[in-house]
Amino acid sequence: MRNLCTPILLILMLGTPSLAETTGSFVQERITLPRMDLIDHHAQRRDLTGDLTEGAIIVINFNYTLCNSICPMGNDVMAQVDDMIEHVGDRPVKLLSITIDPTNDTPLLLNEAAQTFDASEKWNWLTGDPHDIASLLQAVDADEVNIELHDPIFLVGDAERGVFYRSLALPTADQIVSRINAFGS
Amino acid sequence: MKAACLALSGLLSLATATGAASDEATLRLGHAIFTGAIDLIPESRRDTLPARQLSRFACANCHGRDGSGGTEGEAPPIYWSALTTPTPLRGGYDDATFHNAVTSGHTSDGRTLSRLMPRYPLDPSATAALAAYLVALPQRDRRGVTPNALDFCVLTASGAETRARAYAAILAKALLDLAGEGGLYGRYPNVITLEGTPEQMRASAEAQCLAVVGLPAVDNLPLKALTDRGVPVLFPLAHLSGREDHSITRSLRPTRRDVLAALVRDLGAQSPPSIHLLGDEESKSDLERMLRLDPATTDIQVTDGSDGPPPPNTALVALGPVPADMLAIESSGQQFWFLSQDFGMQDIPDGVATTVMIEAPGLVSFALGADLGPQEAHAKLAAEVLTAALKVAGRDVGRAGLLRALDMAALGHLGLDYETVPLSGTRDVLPLRLGPAN
Numbered sequence: 001m002r003n004l005c006t007p008i009l010l011i012l013m014l015g016t017p018s019l020a021e022t023t024g025s026f027v028q029e030r031i032t033l034p035r036m037d038l039i040d041h042h043a044q045r046r047d048l049t050g051d052l053t054e055g056a057i058i059v060i061n062f063n064y065t066l067c068n069s070i071c072p073m074g075n076d077v078m079a080q081v082d083d084m085i086e087h088v089g090d091r092p093v094k095l096l097s098i099t100i101d102p103t104n105d106t107p108l109l110l111n112e113a114a115q116t117f118d119a120s121e122k123w124n125w126l127t128g129d130p131h132d133i134a135s136l137l138q139a140v141d142a143d144e145v146n147i148e149l150h151d152p153i154f155l156v157g158d159a160e161r162g163v164f165y166r167s168l169a170l171p172t173a174d175q176i177v178s179r180i181n182a183f184g185s
Numbered sequence: 186m187k188a189a190c191l192a193l194s195g196l197l198s199l200a201t202a203t204g205a206a207s208d209e210a211t212l213r214l215g216h217a218i219f220t221g222a223i224d225l226i227p228e229s230r231r232d233t234l235p236a237r238q239l240s241r242f243a244c245a246n247c248h249g250r251d252g253s254g255g256t257e258g259e260a261p262p263i264y265w266s267a268l269t270t271p272t273p274l275r276g277g278y279d280d281a282t283f284h285n286a287v288t289s290g291h292t293s294d295g296r297t298l299s300r301l302m303p304r305y306p307l308d309p310s311a312t313a314a315l316a317a318y319l320v321a322l323p324q325r326d327r328r329g330v331t332p333n334a335l336d337f338c339v340l341t342a343s344g345a346e347t348r349a350r351a352y353a354a355i356l357a358k359a360l361l362d363l364a365g366e367g368g369l370y371g372r373y374p375n376v377i378t379l380e381g382t383p384e385q386m387r388a389s390a391e392a393q394c395l396a397v398v399g400l401p402a403v404d405n406l407p408l409k410a411l412t413d414r415g416v417p418v419l420f421p422l423a424h425l426s427g428r429e430d431h432s433i434t435r436s437l438r439p440t441r442r443d444v445l446a447a448l449v450r451d452l453g454a455q456s457p458p459s460i461h462l463l464g465d466e467e468s469k470s471d472l473e474r475m476l477r478l479d480p481a482t483t484d485i486q487v488t489d490g491s492d493g494p495p496p497p498n499t500a501l502v503a504l505g506p507v508p509a510d511m512l513a514i515e516s517s518g519q520q521f522w523f524l525s526q527d528f529g530m531q532d533i534p535d536g537v538a539t540t541v542m543i544e545a546p547g548l549v550s551f552a553l554g555a556d557l558g559p560q561e562a563h564a565k566l567a568a569e570v571l572t573a574a575l576k577v578a579g580r581d582v583g584r585a586g587l588l589r590a591l592d593m594a595a596l597g598h599l600g601l602d603y604e605t606v607p608l609s610g611t612r613d614v615l616p617l618r619l620g621p622a623n
Contacts, residue, residue, distance in 0.1 A: 039480060041478075042478070043477065043478045043479060043480050043483050045480070066607065067257065068246050068430070068432075069246050069247040069255060069257040069258055069260070070247065070257050070258040070301055072241055072242060072246075073242065073300075073301055073303070076241065076242070106446070106478070106479070107478045107479070107480070108442075108446065108474075108475055108478045108479070111478055112428075151258075151299070151300075151301060169299065169300065170299070170300040170301055171300075172300070
């Protein structure tokens with residue numbers, strides 16, 4: 001079984017200290033989200049670097065609807081965050097759940113999953129072209145095998161500034177909200 | 186207070202997990218907690234258990250229905266003998282430390298468990314019931330497996346006894362033929378036809394069947410009543426909806442959701458100016474929602490008869506039998522779409538352009554190639570798939586292992602791939618064009 005997450009994080013933390021600073025259960029990183037359109041759970045085309053993220057503090061996690069074991073744990077944390085926070089200062093908080101199985105995960109399946117977790121309008125469940133999803137996973141250093149077999153990955157950040165906090169293990173909703181609030185201080 | 190709870194937990198658990206045989210009510214509660222089958226929780230316990238959490242994060246989801254562990258999240262085995270055996274990472278659990286692990290997330294020697302292991306607010310009697318279930322689990326998972334036989338069951342719909350017996354006979358012969366003289370690891374497949382009330386059949390299936398095969402499509406034999414009790418249901422005759430748990434049920438044909446999704450894709454490709462839905466309200470509502478959630482059809486006008494007759498050049502989509510007067514409108518340019526199970530019941534006038542959505546064309550070819558009727562084809566195909574899975578599962582087969590083996594069985598020659606499409610093995614639906622426009 002591959003476990004690439006820890007070495008990657010260690011390299012980031014040791015090799016680029018100015019960019020990778022550990023804060024509690026998170027490590028700070030610089031990430032530039034690639035430009036691409038995704039499809040949300042209402043079958044609407046959305047711009048990853050536009051309307052999905054502009055002006056907002058965002059929380060990203062990765063999942064897939066066939067996953068019945070650890071993905072629901074991550075989704076449950078997202079659901080708690082969804083209930084806990086709307087804004088940081090005057091900036092909206094947006095949640096992005098992005099599938100790693102775009103071939104299977106249609107807007108219909110994502111819509112059903114969103115209903116299961118009582119997702120509000122600020123929580124977008126997203127699929128897209130498989131090549132685009134692969135590019136996105138690469139851009140955020142998210143290994144597909146790790147997402148399937150290990151702790152769910154959470155990214156909390158400001159996409160316009162490229163500043164993100166990556167979870168080191170499954171975080172609590174309180175830890176994510178604390179990270180979100182740090183962007184307002 | 187905490188010490189008192191632990192002591193109480195220990196006393197309760199001694200009577201169950203490590204003691205003599207537990208009573209069936211305790212085991213049923215443990216099963217409900219383990220599998221998240223919250224409908225089985227007695228009314229008197231509903232308020233004391235976190236039903237939503239148990240349903241969403243059931244132990245079996247990560248640790249497997251046989252408790253043998255899972256790869257996702259590196260979930261360890263948790264049948265009782267595995268828990269009580271020390272590992273390099275921890276000492277052996279006893280009743281009190283098991284309660285502590287489940288409720289507060291600490292191993293037997295105090296290490297904090299990953300947060301991937303939920304913390305369940307269960308009282309000591311609930312964790313005792315769960316422990317008792319984990320003691321019994323290896324034996325319960327091997328129900329239907331005897332030293333010499335693998336017992337599969339066919340349930341009988343009221344008034345259809347002859348049909349059930351015929352299906353069981355075809356299935357049994359095909360299984361024995363495929364097993365050959367040496368059997369499967371020394372055991373021979375056996376098919377038991379269960380008759381009686383639905384509750385009697387459910388109880389028998391729970392007690393003695395490795396799996397129920399070819400469940401009849403009747404309302405008083407719901408699939409969920411069997412799967413909630415831990416009985417695998419393989420290849421039911423009715424569609425699966427698409428929302429079932431593939432660790433306990435599988436189909437030979439695309440799910441209802443997959444059939445409708447194929448219909449939506451075909452409509453999107455044809456791009457008619459409007460779509461008129463015909464059928465029961467639930468089916469129409471389901472399909473309308475699916476049309477709205479597909480980027481290719483989301484902007485097409487959809488009508489359902491509540492706002493007058495369909496306009497010219499409309500796609501008429503039948504989600505069930507269609508009234509005769511709706512079939513006599515070919516002059517206004519409409520085309521019909523039918524699902525395959527409804528098409529044979531319709532008297533389509535000559536000259537009407539029609540598309541029939543043929544489910545699992547590979548399976549249809551299997552039946553036509555061997556010149557088999559639908560029931561015979563289903564039973565023989567079920568036998569082929571079961572035999573392939575049993576060979577993969579090996580001699581130590583149980584209910585959960587049989588279901589897992591389906592994912593690894595080589596079934597490409599039958600058009601099935603349960604690793605890619607876990608619930609049904611296939612999503613293939615072929616639009617077959619009939620009529621003058623095609």
